[in-house]
Amino acid sequence: MTETKTSENRPSETRNGIIGRPIDRIDGPLKVTGGATYAYENALEGTAFGYILGAAVAKGRIAEIDTAEAERAPAVLLVMTHRNAPAQPDFGPAVTPTVPEVFTRARPALNSERVRYYDEPVALVVAETFEAARAAAGLIRVRYDEEPGVYDLSGHMADAYAPKRTNAGFETDSVIGDFESAFAAAPVKIDATYRTPFEHHNPMEPHATLAAWSGNELTIHTSAQTLANFRAGVASTLRIPPERVRIVSPFIGGGFGSKLIAHADTILAALAAQVLQRPVKIALTRQQMFANAGHRAEMIQQVRLGAATDGRLTGIAHDVWAATSSFEEYCEQTAVFARSLYAAPNHATRHRLVPLDINRGEWMRSPGEAPGMLAFECAMDELAERLGLDPIELRIRNEPAQDPERGVPFSTRNLVTCMEEGARRFGWQRRNPTPGSTREGRKLIGYGMAAAIRPNYIGAATARVAIDRDGRVTARLDMTDIGTGSYTILTQIAAESLGLPISSVKVELGDSRFPRTAGSGGSWGAASAGSALHNACNALKERILEAAQSSEASPLRGANATEASFADSEVRIGQRSASLADLIRRIAPDGFEAEGSVAAGAVTQSYKAYSQHSYGAHFAEIAVDCDTGEIRMRRMLAVMGAGRILNAKTARSQIIGGMTWGIGAALMEQTVLDPRYGHFVNHDLAEYHVPINGDVPEMEVVFLEEHDDKANPLGAKGLGELGVCGAGAAVANAIYNATGVRVREFPITLDKVLPALPVIAI
């Protein structure tokens, strides 16, 4: 059984209770009936089809490329290589001067004979059909001058360097107090090194683009999480003003951070469409996505914890060495959360990078916390055992009164409640603290838990909302719905604010012609776009009220506006009321329109004055087969304190999705980089394992009642990625509890536990 509890509605103005309700996704029927058009499904008159040929080596230069046979192949329209691709800017330095430029920089394709990573595009074939393009790509002969490359992290630790910043602009290192001395003096210590592997996002929908030019205006139908980034990136690469680029992405089959920037499908479709003067469609194949659409980098993480015998932490250090690309830096903020999760007088975190000849890592669901907490929350479990303390008790003893890094109060922090509530619901007291000692038949059973933390980001966003003479509301913003439920929650926000049923509200997303938002990423979407829309609705209501009081035609003319409300499709001012539709028809036959905005979190006063994070606690029960070492989930529970819940159903879906990612990270997800050839070996979904239905157990999700009035006008906070944070560590800790084997190299596959499993008599 799954229980989902959501917060009450507390906003002041209207209380018709639409926000928070577990209503079904508004786009659901379209999706299940095939009515939602995904990028590659768009059809335009005269569309040609592209197929990308990738490099067969990971480093070197193209010595010779023979395209003659491909050009002669049936139905081929164009074979594009570095020799004939339209001019583009050079890629530029590995690090951009500012963080936003990471998203907007030019990402040229086919602009050099250099090969920087395995499967980098070396040619594009465009033909009348997809099949013809693919077949012709197989006829291109390429000779490479191969150069030796560097493809393994652990073999090149000596090349590690300190980047200038981590992703999202966080400081590379942090120091509070004197960790080394505190650690040396600590009576109880943990010094553990964990390894987390390369991972790939693998959204169900591949990266795909249909590009079409009309004069010098370019329209791009693609699968994008953040339209403004795509627009800027395409404009920089093509050297045209962003205003001439329109990005359309109404439906997205998952992104998980791999669709925050434009990739080769988009750039090459735009270039080929320009050359051919007809629409061109390109999708990356599943195999190509492994090299060309980002990944989470492999990492080595050392966690050191020093504690007094009562469990109070005296020192926390988290050092991370991650693989990066030699030509474009990406430093996941893996240790950043450790700066503010637990109290300790001495803190130190560091990020170091080892450049490899691979493509750049990208933002992958819960960047930072996902790999970081996998290591750190296991180390906490190790410490609890060393101290003879319950893991929850250890965390409670280290609960900070204010943000340990910044010294500011928390906006809300209910981590302890999450853990206590979770323990009660999960039956945590049944956990046997002695590892390897609970058996059911030929299965070893274990319980594990871990904390979750994820920062609350707010991105700058604007929304436009219009009401027409029939009282129908349309909200427009360039926000995206990547499967998370944006359409639905935004509809709920507008409906509640304007006192209308959801059937009267239409939300239109995914078009760069609409007002700009920060899109979907970093779990900032709901709070950012939602707050902008909330403010837009307030502005609209003001306009309506103003006109209602002043307009000659208004039935509410002269009413006292201080007690105005919008509810049940009516406007009420003082004792007088009128139907909203009727009112608009009389006072504004052409309807009204208004905009609302929010500023980026980092620049707001509230963000400076308060530490803003979402918190949670994960619990897992697993079973390990004594004979084979197979690890299977039995059940999971997450208790989350993440501000106001906007839709109990979509919120739960986000969390169980995240928990499933936790299972994947703990048990199976790993892309193997071959140190000899520099290619990802298991680059398809048969060999790269993500959890399938059978791996996902019963999951319970509980939301604490919270309303974070410091975060934004809605009181909501980032939620989606919180489900991942710590979930994998809870699984890993359960495996330790079941077996007594502490595997510090993820994923924890059966071969890693098998040698230590006892041979139990038959």
Next chain:
Amino acid sequence: MQSFTYERAASAEQAAAAVAARPDAKFISGGTNLLDLMKLEIERPAHLVDISRLPLDRIEETAAGGLRVGAQVRNSDLAADPRVRSRYPMLTQALLAGASAQIRNKASTSGNLLQRTRCPYFYDRNMPCNKREQGSGCAALQGFNRMHAILGASEACIAVHPSDMAVAMSGLDARIETISPGGETRAIPIGDFHRLPEATPHVETVLGHGEMIAAVTLPPPPPGRQVYRKVRDRASYAFALVSVAAIVEKSGDRIRSARIAMGGVAAKPWRATEAERMLAGAAASDGAFTDAAEAALAGAIGHGGNDFKIPLAKRTMRHTLAAAVESA
């Protein structure tokens, strides 16, 4: 994928003749393996002969008391057949442990036997692979070989045969009936059907070009309990790390006879004949199962990434034998 021509066969003889007529022709059944390989240009047939609609989709009783399974019987239909479920439960278990429901609905009996290895270097045309390109080398030998063979491999190739169904059929002593272009037929014991790699890993079976599988015959079910145990990295939709098919016949506290086949360990379903011999007449005890498992893996060789398969196969066999006895 290179373009190809296509014809739908009218009869088994005609299909065999059509493939035999062209060195670059191939049969296609469900296409669940062949088409994937063609998309990646690992297979590049210029002509396909579609045999999926030939009337070879029946499961019939044989005079000897066994079953004759047509080559075009779908994996899902074979698994669900009541006679298979009751008399050859191990075969149903193996089929249902393979692939996904959608793939099983499409996959044929013959295609399953002839599916090619999942070695990831075989799947990447830029990598050296003797099986794909003779003489180019074997990237897996020194590479990522977690899924690879521990028995019967060679320096030239350490790939495994991925089928679950074939492992159960091996334990059941199935025979593979073929038809050749001239119309002649033969029945090949499953143990002789797949070839070990030796120096020619690209030659995977004893079939001649144009020789078509018409059916698989199962002899009457042997006495004893049947168990198929597949060990894998996730709960479903993953190839076997190792699998064990065991049939154990007990008499009192003793084992009268045992048949054991292993999957995920070699380029073919691997019969553990030495272990079978040791178990015949032995006490049904943990010690006997352990010794049998030791014997079965005596010649096993790991290649680094797959070293764990040796103890895993032993533990799985011991446990599966015990399970077969317990359920007896």
